[in-house]
Amino acid sequence: MTAMAHDTQAHHAEAHEDFLLQDFLALETPEGYRAELIDGEIVVSPPPFGNHEKNIAKVVSQIIRKSSIEVDTSSMKGLKVPSGGGCTKNHVIPDLTVAPEELDVFGDAAPWMEPEGVALVMEVTSDHPERDREAKRHCYARSGIPLYLLVDRTEAKVTLFSSPENDDYVELVQVNFGKTIALPKPFEFELDTSKFV
Structure with a gap:
């Protein structure tokens, strides 16, 4: 009886996810x-305010100018990433997705793509910063995305998460707005945060 009830519950959960x-x-x-x-x-998010976009623009500009490799960037790329618990696969849209140009990951990609080849994702906090600080961080780590850059406007801090392992990143470096933060390979430059707002 218990096995049958469990099977029925699992079936209902799977149907709900579908x-x-x-x-x-x-x-x-x-x-x-x-x-x-x-x-x-x-989660449905409204268009961001200007300062949100300004921070993204400051990062994109520096990545393009200072990176040791040529990169492709996208600010609206849908990624299919593993979920936690028993939930269906997550579908997230980072504020910025960066990949080496030579991999051409965005070229013929579907609206929702696997994150293979993505080197860095970035989020700039908005109305619900806990999603960027927690839920999305775990999504990106589970995907094996090497670098997650979090621009936390509420705390006026920039955090670089690296070395994904299972459900989280093992390493992090955090600086206050106004300081530089080192982006490792494949970028290899100091990101200036002095104009972040």
């Missing part, structure tokens, strides 16, 4: 909004 994913993929969000599926929750 429906949730189908509903998510069928969403039509207004222009400028973005929808993500994070640990079983559909």
